[in-house]
Structures are given as C-alpha cells and as structure tokens.
Amino acid sequence: MTKDRPAPPLPERLDSLVDAHTHLDACGASDAASVTAILDRAESVGVGRVVTVADDLEAARFAVNAAHWDSRVWAATAIHPTRANVLTDDVKAEIEALSSDPRVVAVxxxxxxxxxxxxxxxxxxxxEQHDGFRWHIDLAKRLQKPLMIHNREADDDLLAVLRAEGAPETVIFHCFSSGPDMARACIDAGYVLSLSGTVSFKNAHALREAAALIPDDQLLVETDAPFLTPHPFRGAPNEPYCLPYTARALAAIRDxxxxxxAAKVTANAERVYALTAVQVAGPE
Structure with missing residues (x-):
C-alpha cells in the first residue's frame, strides 16, 4: 500500500456482504466517530458488517472497543505470529479476557x-511462533470460538500443528493465498477459506485455481484492509467498502x-462467526 495513490472509488453496490477480516485501526479509525464513518461508507455499497482483527495487544483492546461502539462491528483478538515473543503470562491473561467478550467472534x-x-x-x-500458535489453539477451544489463521510460507508445518494439537471446531484461513494442493488439504479437513483482494491479482494463477475448488459452504471474503487492495487498484489504500470488487472478481473465477x-458468503459468515447469536451492543 502506498499513500500517494488515491483511494479507490466506491464500487457498484453488492448486497449483502460481511467483511470477514479487516483492521479498522490500521484504516485510521481511533474512536467511535471514525469507526462509524468507515462503516457508513461500507454500508453504502452493501458491506453491512465487518470483523475487525487484532495483531497485537493494543489492537485487541481497540477491536473490542470498536465492536461495542458500532453494532455493525465484531472483533477477533490474538497476538500475530510475528509478535508471539511478547506472549508473557500477563499478555496471555489480557488476551484471554478480551477474547471472552461476547462481541469477540474469533481468536x-x-x-x-x-x-x-x-x-x-x-x-x-x-x-516462539509455534509456542504462541499452540497457546491460541488451546484458547479457541476453551472459549469455543473459531480460530483465525495467518499463514505465510508455512503450509505444511501449520497443518501439522493443527493435527497435533487438535483443531478447534471451526478454523478460518484468513487471506488464503496458497495453491490448489493446500486448498484441497484445508477443504478435506473442513476448514473455512477466506479470500482477499489477492484473488483478483492477474499473476495469482495458483490462488485463482485454488479459489475455484473451494466448496460454497467453506468460503468467505475479506478485505484485510488497509492492505491487499483488489485489482485494478493494487497498491492504493484499502477499506471495507472495497469488498464488492473482490466479491465480483471471485464470482467471475467461480463462474x-x-x-x-454474495448471499452465500454472507450466510457462511453468519454461521461461522455465529453473528446472529451475538447480542448487539450499542455505543458505550
């Protein structure tokens, strides 16, 4: 993402969508008003709900707050694998407490x-990453919440850890970016694969092949905003309102x-995150 590129224009409305993974804080949100502004922009093109995701402790605190500020927002809380070396007992205790909040729908x-x-x-x-990953797996199982996976160049080891530890009932591979072999392994294991703007990139041949294989019931869409803005706006700032671009690109790939x-991935998000079972909270 480069700040010198203008933000993409609003896409044609596509009802209805859930952004299965975004980072509202990294999109510039810092308080209730800025969260509402981002969600209003998204809702204007059919993206009515988002899951804002943490990668460190400060982001986890923000995510829970944001989910209480605006009823269209839910949260996922954890420590990113590259930061797993900060997982002291105190940090683990706070992440567990935050993850127990009813507005948190995934670890x-x-x-x-x-x-x-x-x-x-x-x-x-x-x-350190392996240790942190195992702890988060255990946390998700104890809280009975989905586990949201970040995977970069670690396909085989990641699947091996999930097998060894025993995966939670629901596992979501956020921003799935691997090829068809990994997709088949995840599909066979019953995991959910969430696709971002990378699926629209013209050079993502293996990913596009994988995207065509995913069963309808195991598919989500996300922005991972402010990153991974879909084609033809690659490198521009991303935001939840851009999700229809990715959804349309994915629809073309899957014919x-x-x-x-959109209706199918929205139903999947509601089921996977149990959104209809979560009590809606108003602003604090």
Missing part, C-alpha cells in the same frame, strides 16, 4: 509466518452470479 489472527524471521528486527522466532455469491 485471531494467529498461526505461522516464515517470511519475516531474519528479515524483521524483533520478529518472533519460528520456535457465479455475484449476487448469488
């Missing part, structure tokens, strides 16, 4: 990231009517 994002160790100062080691696909 995430957690998982394994083999790209950044050795490249990013302070990045958690592979060993589906976009309205039908």
């Amino acid at each position: 995430g994002e957690t998982g394994l990231d083999y790209y950044w160790p050795g490249k990013l100062d302070g990045c958690a080691s592979v060993s 589906r009517d976009p309205v039908e696909l």
Whole structure:
C-alpha cells in the first residue's frame, strides 16, 4: 500500500456482504466517530458488517472497543505470529479476557509466518511462533470460538500443528493465498477459506485455481484492509467498502452470479462467526 495513490472509488453496490477480516485501526479509525464513518461508507455499497482483527495487544483492546461502539462491528483478538515473543503470562491473561467478550467472534489472527524471521528486527522466532500458535489453539477451544489463521510460507508445518494439537471446531484461513494442493488439504479437513483482494491479482494463477475448488459452504471474503487492495487498484489504500470488487472478481473465477455469491458468503459468515447469536451492543 502506498499513500500517494488515491483511494479507490466506491464500487457498484453488492448486497449483502460481511467483511470477514479487516483492521479498522490500521484504516485510521481511533474512536467511535471514525469507526462509524468507515462503516457508513461500507454500508453504502452493501458491506453491512465487518470483523475487525487484532495483531497485537493494543489492537485487541481497540477491536473490542470498536465492536461495542458500532453494532455493525465484531472483533477477533490474538497476538500475530510475528509478535508471539511478547506472549508473557500477563499478555496471555489480557488476551484471554478480551477474547471472552461476547462481541469477540474469533481468536485471531494467529498461526505461522516464515517470511519475516531474519528479515524483521524483533520478529518472533519460528520456535516462539509455534509456542504462541499452540497457546491460541488451546484458547479457541476453551472459549469455543473459531480460530483465525495467518499463514505465510508455512503450509505444511501449520497443518501439522493443527493435527497435533487438535483443531478447534471451526478454523478460518484468513487471506488464503496458497495453491490448489493446500486448498484441497484445508477443504478435506473442513476448514473455512477466506479470500482477499489477492484473488483478483492477474499473476495469482495458483490462488485463482485454488479459489475455484473451494466448496460454497467453506468460503468467505475479506478485505484485510488497509492492505491487499483488489485489482485494478493494487497498491492504493484499502477499506471495507472495497469488498464488492473482490466479491465480483471471485464470482467471475467461480463462474457465479455475484449476487448469488454474495448471499452465500454472507450466510457462511453468519454461521461461522455465529453473528446472529451475538447480542448487539450499542455505543458505550
């Protein structure tokens, strides 16, 4: 994402959609008014609800607050694998408390990231990531909430940890970016695959092949905003209102009517995150 590129224009409205994974704080939200502004913009094009996701403790606190500020927002809370080296007992206790909030619909994002160790100062080691991932798996099972996965260049090890630890009932691979072999392995395991703007990239041949394989009932769509803005706006700032661009690109790949696909992925999000079972809270 580059700040010198203008934000994409509002897409043609596509009802109805749930942004299954976004980062409202990284989109610039800091208080109730700014969260509402982002959601109003999204709702104007048919994106009526979002799950805002944490990658560190501060973001987890924000996500829970945002979900109480605006009833269109739900939260997912965890420590990102690259930051797993901060998981002290105190941090674990606070993440567990935050994750227990009724507005939190998933434990995430957690998982394994083999790209950044050795490249990013302070990045958690592979060993620390494995420890943190196992702790989050246990937390999701104890809270009986879905586990939201971050996976970067760690396909085989990530699946091995899930098998060894015993996966929670619901596992969501956020921003699924692997090829058809990994897709088949996840599909066979019953995992849910959430696709972002990367599926619209013209050079994402393996991912586009994988996207065509996913059963309707195991599919979500997301922005991962402010990152991964869909084609033809790649590199511009992303926001939940951009989700219809990705949904339409995915519909074309799967040879589906976009309205039908939107209805299906929305029903999946409601089921996977139990959105209809979560009590709506008004602003504090």
